[in-house]
């Protein structure tokens with residue numbers, strides 16, 4: 001019998017029961033909640049007179065709607081305020097622990113759970129949010145769910161699911177200096193397409209992945225969803241274990257030793273067979289920039305805007321044409337000639353401490369270009385913010401003319417006051433470049449933190465590999 | 469949830485690949501704490517134009533044209549519903565009156581969310597979808613009938629397409645069932661599993677004390 005994949009192991013360990021048709025009731029170890037996708041779930045419970053099955057498996061925070069400026073004044077927008085207050089009230093009523101807006105542990109749900117040790121290897125982790133795939137970086141099976149499923153998890157601690165197919169994305173070699181996890185994942189999406197992972201659970205593996213820090217692996221898994229996969233994961237290794245040591249909610253002393261010995265088994269067996277294998281060479285990855293309105297519309301920094309005439313098929317030709325109109329770009333324009341109006345450094349993809357360090361490294365001693373209207377730096381959590389301030393990164397950003405903000409989703413999806421004006425072009429470290437994502441009519445180019453910082457300084461995209 | 473049996477409607481062609489959930493329902497409408505009333509915002513950025521501070525229907529968008537305005541079945545391209553997990557997307561579709569979507573493929577989370585809200589997703593081969601787009605272009609108001617029990621889509625000109633559907637999804641849609649009721653019938657299994665897990669991996673449970 002062939003060995004098991006990491007996904008096989010995680011799946012098998014969480015099976016409560018399996019129906020003859022393959023539908024499986026999976027046990028959920030950790031459920032993360034935020035204000036946008038939970039209110040209807042709680043009202044569903046109330047209406048049916050149901051309780052929360054296991055309160056200590058849940059943790060909540062407000063992130064999507066919260067202001068990133070001074071919070072003592074509260075939330076100005078009444079609908080945002082109502083949603084955040086509704087979460088506070090629901091957590092109080094149902095006995096769920098919440099990191100509220102004024103708590104320094106508050107932040108983007110996918111940043112704070114690993115940071116607190118609330119995500120642990122071997123767990124199933126779900127959240128009413130598609131970027132839940134992030135948590136797979138710690139050797140967990142993590143995926144996004146809808147609100148009806150949020151209600152289901154609250155009421156039963158389980159979910160019905162069918163096993164996906166498995167895909168391994170193997171990255172050989174080593175990423176060149178100046179090239180990071182974000183470039184890697186964009187290059188992967190460019191290769192397999194935004195539907196390439198549909199129906200699959202992706203495991204990222206190979207020397208270049210092993211070589212990434214745990215935070216880099218989170219960036220990688222975070223965007224599994226942009227490749228169409230509900231979950232992405234990386235096997236547990238020493239880095240995973242070291243990352244978790246002494247985290248507030250991670251086990252300690254004798255339990256720690258026991259847990260670590262169990263976690264060490266969380267990798268695919270050597271003879272495991274995947275339904276699909278994709279190979280990339282890490283050495284060949286260049287900094288990536290998206291030029292269109294789908295993450296698969298991406299190219300290397302030395303590339304140029306493609307000609308829809310060269311699209312592989314008619315459907316894509318149409319999509320490229322639409323994208324170029326929306327993005328106001330002409331075929332053949334070199335990426336380095338695209339000027340930006342704003343820069344956003346943040347989101348669950350790239351707002352952890354290493355991302356901010358990487359951006360600060362580029363910025364140190366420089367100022368943003370005058371043509372750039374604003375640069376927002378939004379840390380992923382209150383603790384990331386505190387750490388950055390301790391290291392003086394906030395000063396580097398401020399001296400460069402960047403704005404240093406309070407943690408939250410911010411201009412990743414522009415649900416709060418941070419957004420693009422129609423027609424503005426933004427270099428963003430977030431994960432989606434859909435039409436209107438960062439504000440109606442706004443144009444988004446997805447890049448790494450280093451590339452975003454460099455674009456802010458230069459006023460247009462530049463190759464950070466040659467940045468001095 | 470409303471049970472799904474058979475439905476007949478003009479086929480509403482939405483000729484774009486990768487229709488994402490931000491397009492289906494932009495974020496400014498996610499601030500609601502209710503499930504109802506989102507239909508008016510469906511495809512907001514495509515459906516409306518802002519002119520001099522006024523919101524007008526965009527005449528170029530298919531749902532603003534006759535005979536599509538009251539269509540119940542959407543025809544789409546590959547990877548329909550990609551993007552976020554927001555259930556607001558199927559809530560908006562269902563509230564508008566869309567009961568089925570026919571496309572070559574759907575994003576996973578969106579597909580799950582549709583089932584929870586009584587929307588049937590019919591996936592057909594790329595070539596079949598291409599053919600249906602041609603027919604909607606050729607015949608104004610081209611309509612189809614989808615019968616879930618039989619798993620067939622019949623076109624007004626008498627063509628028949630068979631489609632696959634997960635038997636459990638079919639059962640749920642046909643009966644308009646709520647999953648939680650079903651799951652709670654397995655309470656004892658869940659408790660037994662939980663007890664075992666607590667014994668083997670206590671650190672997943674004792675997080676307050678560790």
Ligand code: SF4
Nearest residue numbers: 131347348409412413
């Ligand atoms: S940062 Fe963006 S992608 Fe991440 S959870 Fe927030 S809104 Fe979603």
